[in-house]
Amino acid sequence: MNTLDKNSMHSLKTWLLAREAEMLAEIEAGQKAIDVSASSDMREVNDLEDQASKRERTTVQDAEVQRDSNELADVRAALGRLTDGSYGTCIDCGQPIELQRLVAMPAAARCLACQTQFEVRAIPASLTTRS
Numbered sequence: 001m002n003t004l005d006k007n008s009m010h011s012l013k014t015w016l017l018a019r020e021a022e023m024l025a026e027i028e029a030g031q032k033a034i035d036v037s038a039s040s041d042m043r044e045v046n047d048l049e050d051q052a053s054k055r056e057r058t059t060v061q062d063a064e065v066q067r068d069s070n071e072l073a074d075v076r077a078a079l080g081r082l083t084d085g086s087y088g089t090c091i092d093c094g095q096p097i098e099l100q101r102l103v104a105m106p107a108a109a110r111c112l113a114c115q116t117q118f119e120v121r122a123i124p125a126s127l128t129t130r131s
């Protein structure tokens with residue numbers, strides 16, 4: 001049967017815990033970088049061009065922190081499902097998630113079919129209506 005045995009469960013949990021620590025470190029580093037560019041902006045108010053490029057960098061860092069936070073939330077949710085025993089089950093349709101998919105993406109909360117559906121729904125309207 002294509003289900004999770006104790007060994008795969010254990011390696012997935014190890015991976016998720018390592019990933020959680022990694023994401024926390026990246027978020028912290030990213031927030032520090034944002035703080036640094038925010039405070040240097042205040043000292044260099046006369047250089048408009050420099051300000052603009054700094055603002056752009058801050059936006060990129062912000063987006064990275066946001067992405068890391070999202071992944072951290074996914075990883076933590078997966079760890080929670082490991083604890084309550086629902087790990088490996090699609091949160092939408094309740095069917096088992098393909099083992100190969102879990103190995104490739106241990107934080108996956110949905111089977112491939114539901115994830116595809118979810119991503120279609122998650123695309124903001126502003127992106128799909130832009131010509």
Ligand SMILES: [Zn+2]
Nearest residue numbers: 090093111114
């Ligand atoms: Zn599903």
